[in-house]
Amino acid sequence: MTFLDMLRGAEQRNASLLCVGLDPDPARFPATLRGDASRIHDFCAAIVDATADLAIAFKPQIAYFAAHRAEDQLERLIGHIRRAAPHVPVILDAKRGDIGSTAEQYAVEAFERYGADAVTLSPFMGFDSVEPYLRYEGKGAFLLCRTSNPGGDDLQNQRLAGVEGEPRLYEHVAGLAQGPWNRNGQLGLVVGATYPSELERVRALAPSVPLLIPGVGAQGGDAVATVRAAWRGDAAQTTGPVVVSSSRAILYASAGEDFAAAARREAQRTRDVLHAARGV
Template sequence: MRYAERLQNRIAATGSRLCVGLDPRPGDGGAAEAKEFLRRVIGETWQHAAAFKPNMAYFEALGIAGVQVLEELLLEMPKEVPVILDAKRSDIGETQKYYAQGYFSRWNVDAVTLNPFLGYDSIEPFLDWEGKGIYLLAVTSNPGSADFQRQTLADGRSVFELVTALGDRAATEGRKTDVGYVVGLTNASGVFERVPDAPLLVPGLGAQGGDLAALANAGRNAPDTINVSRGILYAGDDQSFEARAKVWAEKIAVAYGL
């Protein structure tokens, strides 16, 4: 089964496009505290999650013990929920080959985020993995996405359309890995209609202030997932992780007309 099909099945089974971001802030309790915290988050939210997205930076900030926590949590993840590793790796092909082996073979995650700006040969090592997916950074959720990604080229295209052309090429070549894109909800104006109907990973909702109205008329059929991290993990209210996840999943479903 291809990655997009598995994700689509999960969305259909749950009625949810919510991607729960797993971003453990380093605290006084270190890696052990982070592990127990995330175990609670996963245990309470998985029934409302289309996917989980651990962010490598937060685990690396905890040192080697943090990376070990991630490895252990990956083994414990509910098998029903796809895992998108937010690593944003970018390097020459030979190095990328080992990133791909580590993430797809050793850690067995379902998908990984990549920075595509080294070009097609830098993503090729990730393209022939049966049942796996990659998300190329197209329009990120930070203000700096205007510096490059949303710039207009001489031929009228935006730079992010050069990124989506890489995914089109992979599809034309019949590669085994599904290619999707990261499109930040905070910078999505005029973008959704220019992005192929491939899986999107959409950050920027919740603490970053993205507006779900941008999705309302996008007319998309692909298995997009909308990430919420701080709005579930660190909302600062008296609700449980489960209650927060349920609320966000319902808001997203309304926006997508589910």
């Protein structure tokens, strides 16, 4: 089954556009686990168990594991997701980008070591830095397009003189992902929920690719505006899925021992807001 099939399946089965981001910070764990990096797996597994029927995807952020020498726990966690939520795809948030030969190694890491269904990538080094990931049939790759952080303006909002129509860089990336770079329908785009008008522009330029949209929750993005900007209905399944990601607001909804139940409540609330905003 392809990443896209899994995504559409989880969207239907869990009635959800919500991606649960797994950004484990031991300093924010409840008292019995706090500061203990050996419990990263256990913390995240509890979140997965509490949200398995609410998520369109899980998105582990690799830095939160690597920083604590916890890559083995990430491997185990992905194994746990396969057992607890076999219908929910895993997007490895790695934001890789390098020359082709190195990209080949990163692709092995993402798809063979971790067995992820999709990965986030920087498109900054061009198509030959993206192509090694596309050799993995059915796997997905989300290109950073208009990121959620204010500094995204520094480059992504600059106009490209010399390119027809002088598009902004993020508009150009959207056009590449919708068109010439998307040889086998594996590409998606990352667009921050913090910039709904740019999100709407990206959806207009790239109607059929999946959009991964972080920035609701802790970064203050407006969940309703996000869905209104990106959602185009799914009747004919010709428009790309909308995957709205939230990490800290769910993971740390409670600092107490009830963290998993609180995460479930916050995930359910967000899922319901996103779903209702579709207006169908």
